[in-house]
Amino acid sequence: MTELLKASARHSSSRSNPLLDVTEFPIRIQEGRLFAALIESGWSLRITHTQALALKGIDQYFPIEISSCQVGGVYKVPISIDHNAPRTTFGTVTRPLIFPLWLTEIASTRYYARHIRVSFSGLPTKDRLIRTAHFLEKHFETSALFPLVQRTISVFPPNKIQLSLLSRLYGAYKSHGVIIDWNDRGRQIQNKIIDNTYWHTLLQSQLVYCPPGDLPWTYRFYEAAIAGALPIFDGPPQSTFLKPFKYIEDYDDSIITEPNYSKLVGHNRSTAIELLTAKQALAPQNFI
CATH class of the missing domain: 3.40.50 (Rossmann fold)
Structure with missing residues (x-):
């Protein structure tokens, strides 16, 4: 079984940040930016090694920490991304696209x-x-x-x-x-x-x-x-x-x-x- 990782804001108390599993999602542009926005907002993400490679690219703008991830303790929030519209939805939040604030x-x-x-x-x-x-x-x-x-x-x-x-x-x-x-x-x-x-x-x-x-x-x-x-x-x-x-x-x-x-x-x-x-x-x- 491939080891999963956790991504969190480096200067936050990541142990207390709720953990969200996003390993099922591909790492296209909009998924990656949504992940970055979620970390910025206070979530920790359970991610794959491929997703980690993309997230490491933002470190010079928004410091993140990639570490090993333990099994269990994951919250569920519905995520939907429609590239044709465009439309990105996280729970009750819907935007055409979602960028992390630090990028703007x-x-x-x-x-x-x-x-x-x-x-x-x-x-x-x-x-x-x-x-x-x-x-x-x-x-x-x-x-x-x-x-x-x-x-x-x-x-x-x-x-x-x-x-x-x-x-x-x-x-x-x-x-x-x-x-x-x-x-x-x-x-x-x-x-x-x-x-x-x-x-x-x-x-x-x-x-x-x-x-x-x-x-x-x-x-x-x-x-x-x-x-x-x-x-x-x-x-x-x-x-x-x-x-x-x-x-x-x-x-x-x-x-x-x-x-x-x-x-x-x-x-x-x-x-x-x-x-x-x-x-x-x-x-x-x-x-x-």
């Missing part, structure tokens, strides 16, 4: 010069590659990118040589203040909750390009709002997950210099904290 505080405690005009960082799916090529051609006065990208991805998924070529093609826009970073870091277990490189880029960005991924909605939209960047949403206009956030549907860098820009960014950050965190609501005393 990164943007307010780590100050960076916003020298990146627009950024995108993520997995190179065929749809994203094509959408991004069209986006760059439309707004940065070039007609050469899309045909080159189309030829490069004629066989998909791209191999390492093709990915290297794509990086060079999109890297040419750096002189315009545009950072396009194709990578699979978000699929790596240690980056499931927070990818340091990705967030460093978000915190330096004024605008974040947000094409849809596997679903009509995208984590990137919410993450941009949390990080203090304005999302550019390139997806279905009827997407209900956009409400009540502020965003633009097409690139317009003049908005950066408008007085209204800081109001839009501030609105998104406060809205994200209100809708996407639940530190007090998740606290054990509300369920025991």
